[in-house]
Amino acid sequence: MARTSRTGTRTDLALLGVAVLLSIVALILPSTVRGTVQGSLRSSVAAPLVAAQAWAERGRQAIGDHGRLVNIVDSLSLAAQSTAPLRAENERLRALIGLGQRLQWGFVATEIVHPGRGADENTVLLAAGASAGVRPFSPVVVPDGLIGMVTSVDAGSSTAILWTNPDFRASATTTDGLAFGIVAAHLGIGADRYLLEMRGVPFRSELKPGTLIVSSGLGNVFPRGIPIGIVLRETKTVEGWARTYLLRPIVPPDATGEAIILLPPRAAVGVTTAWSSAAAADSSQKRITMAGDSMVADSLRLISMRTDALARLDSLRRAAIFGGDSGVRVESDSTTQPAGARASDSMRTRPPVASPPASVTPPQGSPVVAPSARTTAPVIRPPARRARPDSAQLIQPPARRARPDSASVIRPPSRRARPDSAARSLRTDSARARNRARPIKKAPPPAESPFRLPPAGASE
């Protein structure tokens, strides 16, 4: 028993010695060998333990990151909430700077101090006064358009009424100057309270919804061309001699923090160039609409005139046969090939195209005379006459002008064919065509009422 105990003790001591020896060897190993042994252990026997430790570390980091991420999300949310007003303010200030650059001189940039609740919301205080050159009746504008007018001025500040004020009045017109009226606040109920109305528009002036209304420059308060509102609809009024239109204001009454006061010299000179882009866009849209209307009207008119034109051609033939070369000039652009001529005129609204004429298709409903029909038409022309630049509409012998299908030739833009005068070109060409036909057969005078509105854009 004692021998067994002694043997066991020796074995224990031997195992302890081996274990201690191994531990000391592991301690005194060179770092490279130690790293190799440690790495081999980590990748083999202790791999699950190391993996568990790594997983636990990641879990702890995830738990810690969760709180940090929540803080980050909260910070970003706060930042996002404060970013939108800053962005809006930046855009507003940028637009204000753009307006200042367009005005160039004669204005004062100021802040608008809106009154608090309970005060007169139609009157604001401006942080610029007489020392900055502000005078009563100076227009107050923002990049979008007109917002009000200065009513009283002291040294360092001034008071202005907004367009929502019942006393606000502005002489206004459309961008093409066809309709004039007085713009005032629409004293409606509810949401309509913050609309404008344009009173006193002549009954003959019918404005379509979406028409831009600008200041007219009459009255020497507001210079011409400041956008005021957009036509919504016509309101019913008791007056039978004038129309009243409801306008959506260009500038919301509470959406501004900064504004520009136009000083009297600048207002006297005019500010049409400052808002010309908006007015030009509106005018362009209107021209395009009118051009489309003119094209449709001309096409319908041509269809009805074609029968008369054929009869007129017969009479011309008879005159040529019986009268010989008597100097009678036949310009048959309104007779034999009216559709082709007008088709080429209509193309003036587009940029010049150098494509072959055969690829051009005339508008639908516009009859095109075939080349064979044109060549068979007799040409009676004095030899001394000079060929007109737009003689593509004329019937000419093929030897003089080698343009077999000249009916559909697109002419280069002449001095009359400006892109922005497409509608005018259409109308003048149509009128010219009618005048050319009149020496042969006088057309009856127009049976239009003197009170009827002239064609759209006729005043241009």
Next chain:
Amino acid sequence: MSGLYDWLRLMVTVFALVIAHFLLRPLLGIRIEIDFLVLALLLMSIRVRPGIGAVLGLLLGAAADAASPGGFGSAMLAMTLVGYVTSWLKAAFFAENAVLDGVVIFASAWGVILMRLFLSGRGFEAGAAISALVWAPLSAAATALVGALLFAVLRPLLKPARA
């Protein structure tokens, strides 16, 4: 058969402690660390001979060293000595006194921490005194507290082997 079940229960417990050492301790991530490997070593060493206890300490120390970046061999030597001593002292250890169990566990854990600290060379760095005299005793006390509770709970299942 009964001995086989006892060993199975012991192995499951030791395995759970080893997993807790590598999984629970990093997950807690607190400065006062509970050394579950020391508890596992004590549980096994009181059931085996001192030589076997030393070898078990060597193996557990190797596992601890493999998972720690520096001081390879320090845990092996420390736990070898702890395994041998606790196996030799098993007559006194695991008495019906939880305080005594706690004292032995505290001494073992602190000894392991101190030996690892100094054998790895970190015991001579700045702040080592704080680690050795503040954080190491606190960690050893936490280990002793957990071990005393664990041993009290598992005492019916984990009877020490007869000498």
